[in-house]
Amino acid sequence: MDAITTFVxxxxxxxxxxxxxxxxxxxxxxxxxxxxxxxxxxxxxxxxGLIVASLTQNWFLGFLTGxxxxxxxxxxxxxxxxxxxxxxxxxxxIFFILGAGLSDxxxxxxxxxxxxxxxxxxxxxxxxxxxxxxxxxxxFLHQSLVVYFMYAAILIAWWFYYGTKVGLETxxxxxxxxxxxxxxxNVTLRRYLATVIGSILIGIxxxxxxxxxxxxxxxxMAGGRGFMAIGxxxxxxxxxxxxxxxxxxxxxxxxxxxxxxxxxxxxxxxIPLMLPFLAVLLIMMIFKxxxxxxxxxxxxxxxx
Amino acid sequence: xxxxxxxxxxNRARGVRGLSLFLSSIQVYGIAIFLSFGVIAAISAIxxxxxxxxxxxxxxxxxxxxxxxxxxxxVSIPLLFTTYAFSIPFKIKFFxxxxxxxxxxxxxMTAVVGLLLADWNLPSVVMIPLLVLTAILxxxxxxxxxxxxxxxxxxxxxxxxxxxxxxxxxxxAFFCTARGFTxxxxxxxxxxxxxxxxxxxxIGGIPYSLLLAVLAVxxxxxxxxxxxxxxxxxxxxxxxxxxxxYGIDFRKTIMLTFFFGGALxxxxxxxxxxxxxxxxxxxxxxxxxxxxxxxxxxxxxVVAGNPMAVPVASFFMSVLLVGxxxxxxxxxxPVELVFLLQAVIVLLIVITRARLSAKR
Numbered sequence: 001m002d003a004i005t006t007f008v009x010x011x012x013x014x015x016x017x018x019x020x021x022x023x024x025x026x027x028x029x030x031x032x033x034x035x036x037x038x039x040x041x042x043x044x045x046x047x048x049g050l051i052v053a054s055l056t057q058n059w060f061l062g063f064l065t066g067x068x069x070x071x072x073x074x075x076x077x078x079x080x081x082x083x084x085x086x087x088x089x090x091x092x093x094i095f096f097i098l099g100a101g102l103s104d105x106x107x108x109x110x111x112x113x114x115x116x117x118x119x120x121x122x123x124x125x126x127x128x129x130x131x132x133x134x135x136x137x138x139x140f141l142h143q144s145l146v147v148y149f150m151y152a153a154i155l156i157a158w159w160f161y162y163g164t165k166v167g168l169e170t171x172x173x174x175x176x177x178x179x180x181x182x183x184x185x186n187v188t189l190r191r192y193l194a195t196v197i198g199s200i201l202i203g204i205x206x207x208x209x210x211x212x213x214x215x216x217x218x219x220x221m222a223g224g225r226g227f228m229a230i231g232x233x234x235x236x237x238x239x240x241x242x243x244x245x246x247x248x249x250x251x252x253x254x255x256x257x258x259x260x261x262x263x264x265x266x267x268x269x270x271i272p273l274m275l276p277f278l279a280v281l282l283i284m285m286i287f288k289x290x291x292x293x294x295x296x297x298x299x300x301x302x303x304x
Numbered sequence: 305x306x307x308x309x310x311x312x313x314x315n316r317a318r319g320v321r322g323l324s325l326f327l328s329s330i331q332v333y334g335i336a337i338f339l340s341f342g343v344i345a346a347i348s349a350i351x352x353x354x355x356x357x358x359x360x361x362x363x364x365x366x367x368x369x370x371x372x373x374x375x376x377x378x379v380s381i382p383l384l385f386t387t388y389a390f391s392i393p394f395k396i397k398f399f400x401x402x403x404x405x406x407x408x409x410x411x412x413m414t415a416v417v418g419l420l421l422a423d424w425n426l427p428s429v430v431m432i433p434l435l436v437l438t439a440i441l442x443x444x445x446x447x448x449x450x451x452x453x454x455x456x457x458x459x460x461x462x463x464x465x466x467x468x469x470x471x472x473x474x475x476x477a478f479f480c481t482a483r484g485f486t487x488x489x490x491x492x493x494x495x496x497x498x499x500x501x502x503x504x505x506x507i508g509g510i511p512y513s514l515l516l517a518v519l520a521v522x523x524x525x526x527x528x529x530x531x532x533x534x535x536x537x538x539x540x541x542x543x544x545x546x547x548x549x550y551g552i553d554f555r556k557t558i559m560l561t562f563f564f565g566g567a568l569x570x571x572x573x574x575x576x577x578x579x580x581x582x583x584x585x586x587x588x589x590x591x592x593x594x595x596x597x598x599x600x601x602x603x604x605x606v607v608a609g610n611p612m613a614v615p616v617a618s619f620f621m622s623v624l625l626v627g628x629x630x631x632x633x634x635x636x637x638p639v640e641l642v643f644l645l646q647a648v649i650v651l652l653i654v655i656t657r658a659r660l661s662a663k664r
Contacts, residue, residue, distance in 0.1 A: 086658050097598045101641075102644060104640045105641055219593060227467070228467075230466070270475070273474050274475075280467050
């Protein structure tokens with residue numbers, strides 16, 4: 001039982017990264033902006049968030065920095081896109097490279113080459129004795145405060161898109177910006193907001209990855225999770241509640257492959273590490289008919 | 305029948321149009337490069353590096369010594385191939401972000417086949433063409449997966465090629481540690497050395513792979529300008545709706561452009577294995593921690609994915625990469641500053657180009 005609880009706990013630990021990034025991508029996509037530079041934001045927020053957190057020994061300032069770095073990246077991206085109507089994917093690749101370069105640059109400039117990497121301060125953990133002793137369920141509940149933030153973010157997003165008028169309007173932008181514009185929705189403003197809020201969530205995920213999961217920074221530490229989250233978003237048909245399921249699934253595969261590396265030394269551990277990426281493609285092939293896509297995602301909108 | 309979009313224009317008009325295109329591209333590159341060097345100068349000034357020396361080292365390291373030029377050529381060969389890998393499908397508005405994966409798999413298969421054939425004692429004349437062909441096929445077929453997923457399942461190639469990159473990355477890691485291939489004495493995950501008959505070698509410090517790179521440049525220009533496929537690619541790029549109504553087979557064109565793009569990236573990977581490392585090792589497709597895939601995308605975007613201008617773009621980016629390496633070693637300026645510079649240059653070029661075309 002303990003082994004299962006540990007497995008669940010580890011899965012939730014990693015799933016928070018995937019889910020927050022997927023949610024960030026989803027929020028942009030619902031307004032028609034396909035964020036493919038999540039990996040770049042993850043890296044920049046991981047390095048800047050960790051540096052601030054370890055210098056001030058204050059976890060909250062670290063997360064704030066990560067969120068700001070994410071939001072600023074998102075704002076720059078959406079500004080360039082909306083002003084010059086440059087292809088989102090093309091711009092996304094450039095912003096990914098910008099983010100990847102910036103993350104190592106910040107780290108090298110502030111920390112430099114050192115034998116003692118900066119260590120993150122601990123983050124508050126939710127759950128007293130009762131929560132931490134429940135079998136299996138404690139894996140979900142006895143977690144960092146940020147995990148609870150993720151649960152809350154999913155719930156709020158779900159309520160927003162399916163329970164409020166503004167959410168319905170935002171979904172309409174993703175489907176048909178022209179129609180939304182005709183009924184008086186400010187498409188450009190909503191796209192700005194969606195991209196920046198989505199990028200802030202990805203930024204928080206980056207800070208979480210460095211501060212809570214790995215507890216330090218290393219070059220390229222996001223390891224493609226920002227890209228995998230694109231797969232999760234598509235798998236989830238751009239629905240918040242399904243993004244959590246997808247995040248847990250991908251995290252479970254990742255934790256399993258770690259376990260395999262330790263338990264079965266001779267087993268080629270690279271094969272399970274390939275699985276999530278192949279799974280994205282297979283899922284997209286198998287559920288081709290059932291996967292829904294906001295119709296305008298990736299397309300620029302100008303009033304003409 | 306086979307008319308180019310410009311066939312109705314007289315030579316004189318074409319000349320005038322060419323001149324104005326030339327002037328506008330000077331404007332694009334001038335503004336972008338001037339601004340981005342301004343950015344780099346400002347950042348170095350803020351960080352307390354000597355601005356003039358930083359810029360001078362960055363631009364002239366490749367040309368001050370023969371060694372500098374040699375390393376620039378060495379870097380520009382793989383970069384040329386990944387730049388083509390993006391540019392060719394980009395002609396029909398598809399994004400191949402998978403040059404990294406195609407390069408990795410091309411290199412991996414070259415090393416695997418080379419090691420499997422090690423006991424056969426084949427002469428170089430057989431071995432090298434065989435391995436070059438392996439690299440081409442591995443990269444091409446790997447890229448075909450993405451083309452097939454686009455054609456039959458409508459999966460965006462951006463998503464599929466990114467996913468496949470990580471599959472290829474794990475393939476390389478697998479072969480570098482697999483029994484029968486791995487070099488247990490290497491501190492770094494790597495395979496055993498390939499037989500000497502598989503080594504391409506150098507002439508005066510310049511790798512023989514340069515010859516294959518030049519050949520690739522010629523072949524691509526023939527492909528784009530002189531073949532039916534090239535005509536179809538141009539037609540789709542120029543006006544996809546018209547091209548479809550003329551009966552051009554989209555599916556076939558997607559497949560072929562991805563195959564050629566992937567084949568070139570695979571060849572690039574194979575040549576790194578055959579000519580530079582003589583073995584497969586983790587990180588063989590990287591330079592200073594960044595891999596040739598995104599660098600190729602950047603280089604391609606410098607020239608708006610025009611295959612004819614790819615050699616110039618990849619050489620220009622290599623000059624900056626070699627300058628960056630020199631900066632890090634002599635002045636402790638982090639190489640990432642230059643990656644940032646490259647991304648900013650490309651961003652500014654893309655923006656300026658968009659502004660100019662909006663004005664027209």
